[in-house]
Amino acid sequence: MESPCYLDNAATSFPKPESVYSACDQWLRNAGSAFGRGSHSGTMDADRLVQRCRTAVAHLLNVNSPDRIAFTFNGTDGLNLLLRGFLRRGHRVITTVLEHNSVLRPLRQLEHELELDVVFADFDPTTGQTDPASVERLLAERSTNLLVINHASNVTGMIQPAAELTQLAHQFGAMVLLDAAQTAGHVPLDLTTLNVDFMAASGHKGLLGPLGTGIVYVAADREQLLRAARSGGTGTDSESEQQPTAMPAFLESGNMNLPGLAGLLAAVEWLVEEEIDNIHQRLSEQTAQLADELREMAGVTVYGHQDRNSNSGIVSFTIDGADSREVGTILDQSFNIRARTGLHCAPRMHAALQTLTSGGTVRFSPGPFTTIEDINRAIDAVQQIATAYISQGLRP
Template sequence: MYLDNAATSFPKPESVYDAVDHWMRNNGTAFGRGQHALAEANGHMVQQCRVQLTRLLGLPAASHVALTFNCTDSLNLIIRGLVRPGDRVIATTMEHNSVLRPLHQLQDEIGLLFDLVDFDPVTGLVDPADFERSLHESSARLAVISHASNVTGVIQPVREIVDLAHQAGTMVMLDAAQTAGHVPFSMKDLDVDFLAAAGHKGLLGPLGTGILAVRPGLEKLIQPIRCGGTGSSSESMRQPSQMPDLLESGNMNLPGICGLQASTQWLSSQTVDAVHRHTLDLTKRLAAGLRDMNGVRIYGPLADDAAVADCCPILSMNIDGLDCRDVAMILDQSFDIQTRAGLHCAPLAHRTLNTFDLNGAVRFSPGCFTEESQIDAALSAIAEIAQSQ
């Protein structure tokens, strides 16, 4: 029973398996490297994937969507490609190491300055007033914020923070790793400047796929961190300056993109709104069952029924007296339930939640194919483990 969809979605829609298998058997060629019909078919497929993502996520323009290898790749392309020596970046303590490590690395390399705004451990929310205070301390080139924490699942007040950042002349990048495909939203409505997302999580594509959307015009500020063949402007010794070639060097993950094109088509037919309602109901059902158990601790607003409004399908918990890693191992080996235990590559979030010294927490993350009976089976398993203490 797979309840680790925040790491990567499984299973995928059948159409994803069919599309990848068909492409591998009947095409299997490169994109932008030939004038034959198979290469042209790949070009059409890649463009269709960009267009479908643009419609699904409300992106500014399909021409400004780079297809990357994962969300980490997308985040690095902007963080490392945008900031310069002496620049300042604002992020939060809920960020994934895909943000925190590049910031610390650039601090060592070029003396980057950065400030981390904390979140409320009870509500899981970043207070826009705290963000505003950081913006006013000194100018910042970039702000980075997770749309939703990968530990608590709480959706952040992004538009309010974006408005404050833009008033201060700061660009904003949204890490939508946990919301793209799970939560209905529009990049244009949120008014962020850059959006990074994983193709293999809520968007249900294969591993090795990611998305980076850039507000048209801002590509002029980005220095590419990878340069090489793009199939365009081959006479020039300089990386093409136009999107998406600026950020897409080398052969692309075409089987992955083929699967992502199929998954976004499936999501569009089902609607993200319907998927979100389903997974939110499952998450609330899980939380309600856990709240009734002695010795079980839930982290964030899901611990209080009255506080639950909207979130991603993520719930983190611990059982008193047991290491989270042991709980996850028992769930897997004795009940065939797959979860994620530990710090979830978000150590500062766990410090704020006071779970760092507990080695983290057990994270449950249902997906669009999870059923109520599976949530009930998970609750029964946790109750049995808790009662054994």
Template sequence: MQTLYLDNAATSFPKPVVVCDAVDTWMRQGSGAYGRTAGAAADAVGQMVEQTRHRLATLLDIPASSDIAFTFNCTDSLNLLLRGLLCLGERVVTTTLEHNSVLRPLHQLMQEQQLLVDFVDCDPLTGIVDPNDIRHALRQQPTRLVVITHASNVLGTVQPIRAIADEAHAAGALVLLDAAQTAGHFPFSMRELDVDFLATAGHKGLLGPTGTGLLAIRSGLAPQIRPMRCGGTGTASEQLLQPNEMPMRLESGNLNLPGLAGLHAAAGWLTQQTIARVSQHVELLTTRLREQLQQIPGVTCYPQQSGASCGIVSFNIHEADCREVATILDQSFHIVCRAGLHCAPLIHRQLGTVRSGGTVRLSPGPLNSIEQIDLATDAVTQIAAAF
């Protein structure tokens, strides 16, 4: 039986063939280092890196490609921003939907720098954070930063980011958007959302290789960020302090060129397909999966009321341990999924799913088919009948 991959919220698979080919070609034929090699090789490297920046800026409507710094993943991007921006005793407002890539740096900074952090709950029925609740939290005391996920990696629910950004800016706070689950899967514009910082991975919805990510920063804000990694940038070598200009402010050392070559190809593939078409397909699969699972006796989907989603369906069967269900899906049906707390413990506490070990999460991608969704539904039906 062929393996059915439904864990695209963790990392996308399969990658488009052009992505695999680009990485292979770069590993075999690429030469030179970005900003460090002279001659034609340097020109080829520089052209690929800057074209990748430009393609991503166009896809995500980031105002200027030079506002993008390449990172190793979304976790790296979030850490660079949180540790580089926040200072002793400052206050952050965030939500119970957040991933540990936000929660752990914040808790570490609570210990190291007496950071003040307030958490806003989502509506457990819809998975949505009410902008009015953000406004109420911001009124309590001055706040430096609002950190919010664009879409929950547990629930898939897309948040009303523009309304939340408006509340934050009215209170004098900056906004960091974690777009790990939406970039490439769900059409959006950084410009229209009016966020100050955008972090995402290259290997999920953007369909690139692992080891790639980006941090986009509103023009003019880069000097406020203390670089966490200082060193060679290939430019301004006479300066003994890290440059203030982006992207050098946050890019030190050699970049992951094979990874960026793959991301370059992935961004080109998404440009041809369009994120709108990809999103429409993923939404079709997700809606079908969710509606079918909801018809199975003993299956509970989260959240109970669905709205805009980025391609994630979480569920449990009766009171069964979700990890047992995932093991059966893997061993008996060859379906790859994820089960557990998904590195987002606070939302599971709010949902009351900790007693089941979390939830089973199925996450279709752009290269999945309706037939595969029906196979997954049939598998869950058989498992539910056995409990």
């Protein structure tokens, strides 16, 4: 069998740049100290590492002050810190059907605990995006505290009109939380231009860092709107039993994943050198080829991809009469192609796409190291599987 073809970068990136492996290994073998815990040379090295990583991430996302960036353990962790920190009893939240369970489940729990009013904006299947007119109508209905939107669907990859939606929310006095798990590192992301109030992203997807890393952005003075959803030792203000109120310590209780941050720093430096514009261009070309060729196949339906330049690097599809999870098993066992199948932790999106009965979709998501040979292998495999299902009802 051929070597593995990895097309699951929307779940977690693989492979990583070689510098990421080296940085993690070097930190584990040669450092061993914790951030903010003492004044010996090892802890000073840790402090410098964290500050370098914070500065690098801020530069990548066009954030003026590195202290606006806090490190978390993953995207879900960051979203929980922000949602639980911001929302109060009786608040109204507007969100979308595109959201991941990392947003939906905290909202459902807080809806019960805090008697929130959670409403969903309409999805426009012709554009693959949240309908801005629907968001505006909901904002106009009554006072809203928070708009929660993802920057790109993890099912279709369609990039959402975040700048337009943020402007609308601010016109009506609502704050905006952006889930950038599928865009940070995959597409150019300028938080200053987007003007969102809060952002959370994972470090292990498009940013190419290790698992166990994540980032949160809090706009200037917006931390004053947050409560500490997690508190404890920060290495700062240790004489006080109260949680620090200044960023980033406010959100960084407990020891950090320093080997992970060493890898994340190396990954961000690699992204800067390679230039995200170039990476996004390659991903756009590869996913456009996948989408175009799969659309031409009998019995194959592609979701999203109305605009090749408005996609984070994802192609989702189904095969008539096939359960998508079984298709994924065939891709893995017969073709050594690794793809994500199922509902992708986004059940409302699959309901909107009407893919629940097919077990969700099969999702291909190339990355910076995906080759044209990988893309052609995937196309050929889907053609064989679709032909077998439609013509014979048999596995290839």
